[in-house]
Amino acid sequence: MLELGSVALMTLYPVCLFGIIASFLGGYQKNPRFVRAGERAVLFSCILVVLATAVLSIQFLQDDFSNAYVASHSNVDLHTIYKFTALWSGQEGSLLFWNCLLAMYAFAAVVSQRNRNRDLMPYVNGILLVSIFFFTTLHLFVVNPFRPLMLEQGTVLSTFTPIDGKGLNPLLQHPVMAIHPPMLYLGFVGFVVPFAFAMAALMVRSPGARWIRVTRRWTLFAWFFLTCGILLGARWAYVELGWGGYWAWDPVENASLMPWLTGTAFLHSVMIQEKKGMLKVWNVSLVIATYFLCLFGTFLTRSGVVSSVHAFAQSPIGGYFITFIVIGVGLSIWLVRSRREYLQSETVLDSVASRESSFLFNNLILLAACFAVLWGTLFPVISEAIQGEKISVGPPFFNKVNVPIGLFLLFLTGVGPLLAWRKTSWSGVRRNFTWPTITAVVVALALVAAGIREFYSVVCFALSMFVTTSIWMEFYRGARARMRQLGENLLAALLNLVGRNTRRYGGYIVHIGMVLLFAGIAGTAFNEDTRAELQAGESLTIGKYNVRVNEIQSGETPNYEYARAEVMVQSGDRTLRTMYPERRFYLASEQPSSEVEIHTTLREDLYVVYASAGPNGGAVLQVYRNPLVRWLWIGGLVVAFGTLITFLPNQKKVLA
Amino acid sequence: MARSPKQFVFGFTIIIAALGYLAYAGYEESKAYYRTVEEVKAMSREDIGDRRFRVGGDVDEGSIEWVGEGVDFRLLEEGHLLTVQYRGKDPVPDTFRDGSQAIVEGTLREDGTFHAMKIQAKCASKYEAEYDYENHSIESAAVVSEDPTY
Numbered sequence: 001m002l003e004l005g006s007v008a009l010m011t012l013y014p015v016c017l018f019g020i021i022a023s024f025l026g027g028y029q030k031n032p033r034f035v036r037a038g039e040r041a042v043l044f045s046c047i048l049v050v051l052a053t054a055v056l057s058i059q060f061l062q063d064d065f066s067n068a069y070v071a072s073h074s075n076v077d078l079h080t081i082y083k084f085t086a087l088w089s090g091q092e093g094s095l096l097f098w099n100c101l102l103a104m105y106a107f108a109a110v111v112s113q114r115n116r117n118r119d120l121m122p123y124v125n126g127i128l129l130v131s132i133f134f135f136t137t138l139h140l141f142v143v144n145p146f147r148p149l150m151l152e153q154g155t156v157l158s159t160f161t162p163i164d165g166k167g168l169n170p171l172l173q174h175p176v177m178a179i180h181p182p183m184l185y186l187g188f189v190g191f192v193v194p195f196a197f198a199m200a201a202l203m204v205r206s207p208g209a210r211w212i213r214v215t216r217r218w219t220l221f222a223w224f225f226l227t228c229g230i231l232l233g234a235r236w237a238y239v240e241l242g243w244g245g246y247w248a249w250d251p252v253e254n255a256s257l258m259p260w261l262t263g264t265a266f267l268h269s270v271m272i273q274e275k276k277g278m279l280k281v282w283n284v285s286l287v288i289a290t291y292f293l294c295l296f297g298t299f300l301t302r303s304g305v306v307s308s309v310h311a312f313a314q315s316p317i318g319g320y321f322i323t324f325i326v327i328g329v330g331l332s333i334w335l336v337r338s339r340r341e342y343l344q345s346e347t348v349l350d351s352v353a354s355r356e357s358s359f360l361f362n363n364l365i366l367l368a369a370c371f372a373v374l375w376g377t378l379f380p381v382i383s384e385a386i387q388g389e390k391i392s393v394g395p396p397f398f399n400k401v402n403v404p405i406g407l408f409l410l411f412l413t414g415v416g417p418l419l420a421w422r423k424t425s426w427s428g429v430r431r432n433f434t435w436p437t438i439t440a441v442v443v444a445l446a447l448v449a450a451g452i453r454e455f456y457s458v459v460c461f462a463l464s465m466f467v468t469t470s471i472w473m474e475f476y477r478g479a480r481a482r483m484r485q486l487g488e489n490l491l492a493a494l495l496n497l498v499g500r501n502t503r504r505y506g507g508y509i510v511h512i513g514m515v516l517l518f519a520g521i522a523g524t525a526f527n528e529d530t531r532a533e534l535q536a537g538e539s540l541t542i543g544k545y546n547v548r549v550n551e552i553q554s555g556e557t558p559n560y561e562y563a564r565a566e567v568m569v570q571s572g573d574r575t576l577r578t579m580y581p582e583r584r585f586y587l588a589s590e591q592p593s594s595e596v597e598i599h600t601t602l603r604e605d606l607y608v609v610y611a612s613a614g615p616n617g618g619a620v621l622q623v624y625r626n627p628l629v630r631w632l633w634i635g636g637l638v639v640a641f642g643t644l645i646t647f648l649p650n651q652k653k654v655l656a
Numbered sequence: 657m658a659r660s661p662k663q664f665v666f667g668f669t670i671i672i673a674a675l676g677y678l679a680y681a682g683y684e685e686s687k688a689y690y691r692t693v694e695e696v697k698a699m700s701r702e703d704i705g706d707r708r709f710r711v712g713g714d715v716d717e718g719s720i721e722w723v724g725e726g727v728d729f730r731l732l733e734e735g736h737l738l739t740v741q742y743r744g745k746d747p748v749p750d751t752f753r754d755g756s757q758a759i760v761e762g763t764l765r766e767d768g769t770f771h772a773m774k775i776q777a778k779c780a781s782k783y784e785a786e787y788d789y790e791n792h793s794i795e796s797a798a799v800v801s802e803d804p805t806y
Contacts, residue, residue, distance in 0.1 A: 171750065243746040352663045364668060368675055375679075380690065390690035392710055394761075394774070397682030401675055408671075529745070593750045611747045612722050622747050 005055035005146040012048040016133040027122030046107035053100040066161040068149040075167040092145035099135035123200035176236040184229030188294040190222025195291035231636040242594035244624035249398040255297035262290040265366040277346030351423040358416035372401040414467035440466035460522040499651040509642030516635030523628025533614030543625040546570040560584040565619040581610035693733040712759040742772040752777035
């Protein structure tokens, strides 16, 4: 099996190299035979990478511990599902998995586009193959997923198959971990397609927004998975890591947020190019930035460059990634510069109070957020290079910058759709802004009257109301017009309204989801937590909850030892539920792990952690009250739903 | 953008300036200097002040003492030991244990103990090498992977 995997990867290498040469040469000389050969190389490399990935998966499922990677990430008793997910639990496997998804995207792009965009395809193929080639280099020379486990006895090296493997990190044994990494990777990798088309369009000097129209669904697809991946990661951190929060501005989290920010900016700014023929250089730059930030994110996650206090590169892949990114960005910038006469704007911006300018502000602010996150994440590296002093910045830095940015974005989300293209008249402003402004002010006053003084939260809730009202008005006006003109009932009018312009109304639904998400985040300002050592029979109070320890238990299973508390949660006289927060110590991997208990309602979460055994024989409980967290997850679902709507084709004229 | 660049430049400048100010404030509030244990031990009172430091090392075997509101332990780096008291708000991470790599962030007290407000831990990669495969009389299997987590 091991050999089959290795052979697949070794065959892949010359196939990619051949395909790259054939594609670019075929495109340059307009030689259809070379172009076809390049296409076949893409299809064949996909088959090879999928084969290699399948081999590794089968080795996991069959407990083939002769493979070093399998031996160090699995064991016989591991649940079958986790044997499958163990594929991406370490560096070698996750890079192979990445390449597998990349090759599948490339396959799909070739199959779906080769007859429609013949002029672009040779270059698209070439660019896709360069990416596959890069990852194959990593597999073969740096982090080989098919390394036999070797044993050193004296000076003799021999292959060795242990009876059992080392097991999977217990933190990764969670259902979310089965879907979070694939989703994130689908998002990261997916931006390669719009990037490849953008570069190909520049190479052939294809004018206009064709590459944008061709790749619109690909971009949305990648964005959809990136969004879901980030939120699932937050969800995993929340339920599994046991520190009461879901986002810590950790380099790994930042790595996924940065391409999301530029990708979101891209999704908005392409509309300007399609409608107005403006921002061409900007859009190409954004897609370049997004693609390389995805690679950079993988590099950050995998190399440990920032989290480590020690050497610059902990893992040998760091240098390869940096080299590839630097060369790639350099070539892309050179290409954009050499084609700048094809990227001139066709119109100019007329007014600050216009749809265009709201998009422009949206883009600027998203980029500012991305830059701040990048700067903060890399600060230790930057400060060392400039001052010779390694300094890190923490969450206060990220929050101070990004909270106002988020609120300004929320504001634009509400304002943008209310502004007309080109220039908004005063009567238009009055007509569109009156109701949203009134409802927002009412909410703000009500919150202040209720005694809430947190400035940012009040602003956030007021803006949320503003956005919600403005979107509701869009739906209402559109539906009312249909009801009047076509005599449809409300439901039919709404459905047809959305169906006739899925992109616009799907987008509004995404915005509603973002509002809910923001509300969930704004709840953070009201978090409370307390910590106490409790003996059996003692209790603590947080918010309206009374948390009582009934019993402290300990014991062991074949897999782990545990200590836990049986906790009764009461609100007033009502018993809500019994919880068993637990701390485990896994025997195979010698790792402790907390199992938190969460009582969740729409209003707030009660989050109980068994922190440790106390010095006086009690249980040390850490209890958090986190308001509105559930809205974050609901908002995520709405965003996902809205994005799916934008995938739908527009309905044609309704036949009466 | 030809006709009204002034308004845009004005708007953008204000936004960037405001964000720059906030970034600086956040930086001042949360900056932490990377230091080795040896450097921390050699610093004078004036160097220390109320600055925050970030120190990494291995958790000295057997030094962990759980106390009600946190944990005391010693951090070992290249032969130098630093006594650390962690009293942060967040629970100690699951990966924190004897021999794991830890990064602490906090201030240095007069008596030379490190008062940590933040703690991160990662399983040491050497635990890979020490892994003893069952039923084999081999002390140390070859290192099989660089990074055991994530």
